[in-house]
Amino acid sequence: MEGDSIVLYIIISILVSLLFALGVIWFLNHAQKKISQSRFRAQELKLNFQRLMLENTVRTKEQERDRISRELHDDVSSQLGIVNLNMHVLKQRMPDDHGLESIIDQIEMSIKKSSERSRAISHELMPISFKKFGIHLALEELVDSINVTGTMTLTVENDFLIELKDEFKLLHIYRVIQELLNNSVKYAKAKNISIDFLPIGTEIEMTYRDDGIGCDLSQNKEGLGLNNINTRATLLDGDVEFTSSINKGFLAVLKFPNYD
Amino acid sequence: MEAFFNGIANTTVVFSVVFAIFSILVYNKTNKVFHLFLVYIIMGGSFDLVSTFFFEKKMNNLKFFHLYTLLEFVILSVFIRNFLEVMKPKFDLQKAYLPAVVFIIINSLFIQGLDIYNSYSAALSSILILGYCIYTFYLLLDFQMSKIYISFKWIVIGVFINHIVTLIVMLSSNVVLNISSDYRIIIWIIKTIVGLFTKLLFFIIIVKSLNHPKKHSLNGR
Structure with missing residues (x-):
């Protein structure tokens, strides 16, 4: 017991x-x-x-x-x-x-x-056109202003896909394009530039491509204003990827949601 | 009851030996930080095998328990200390385990002697290991853990469960020795089942840790 x-x-x-x-x-x-x-x-x-x-x-x-x-x-x-x-x-x-x-x-x-x-x-x-008529016409004006110089050709495939209403978000897209064009004109000596907007689900994929001299991205990031582009991509709730190498042109793919 | 105990005890020994062989086989495939723990498993399996052999031959195997208590305490202390070092603990475990090692040796040689079950050393070892475990849990509370540390946490949980039961058994060993072997066996069955359970837990952790990147260091996390 x-x-x-x-x-x-x-x-x-x-x-x-x-x-x-x-x-x-x-x-x-x-x-x-x-x-x-x-x-x-x-x-x-x-x-x-x-x-x-x-x-x-x-x-x-x-x-x-x-x-x-x-x-x-x-x-x-x-x-x-x-x-x-x-x-x-x-x-x-x-x-x-x-x-x-x-x-x-x-x-x-x-x-x-x-x-x-x-x-x-x-x-x-x-741009007055952006303020008055929106991004689509502003882009058309941008195409005209580049093509009229005769030194390079810019084509934009933009079928009025962007449905964003927030003016600042639209301005970010415009500024990204401006920054990229500035690089192509100033540094890349590109002859042909194309910008395509493609809808993927609820997102828009914008592909920017030039046939310029390209660059080593690991060394030129600061000078090319890519940080600014990254910031704008973040503010668009999207992301951006850059691809380039010497003499291989430049490619930027920006993805952002197509709604506010 | 005795047959049941023998069944459980034999299962534990077989599993312990198989686990030890498995640990030898996967030693080089496992991340370096777990090598010391694998040594502990291999040592456990070897001691279980040798002790069983001595028991079957009706020879005194208590000396092995003395050695096992010492080695187990040292290995687990160093293993836990290696992991805790990264978290920069305020208390260095070395301060506790060096005097304890001295006590375990003195107890085996002079106090209880090699021919008596080393309940003092085993109890002290369990108390200190439980202390390390609780200190580890405290440090792990606010620590962003990698896969290696998650495995480490579960190892410490296994050690904690095993040693909390060992401690109760050790503290009541004097009473247990005075009751009939029929009753005593119930205590040993519980202890053996807990031991088997923790070994199974360690086995799962080691198998899972095989997927960890081999070169990950504790500092690199």
């Missing part, structure tokens, strides 16, 4: 200790899960905050560009137009003095050039 109770006590002790061990294991796994979940949430919050900061920075930059563009277009260009008109009146009222006339001609020429330049800068900063 005594042996019975001793064994019973020992068995109970073993069972209690096993229950304790299982409790510790359960607590460990549960606490680990909770901690990793809270760490994940904190990380997510941090990422969201960083994204918000980035978005605000880019948004502010775009608003500032828009403001400067409008100032240049509405104010500076108009002022230059008025000065030009006044110079014209002045020239008509001046006595016949060929020396003075040629100076006025030169001033008129400078004013004209300044006016054109300010319009061009204004357009680069924020």
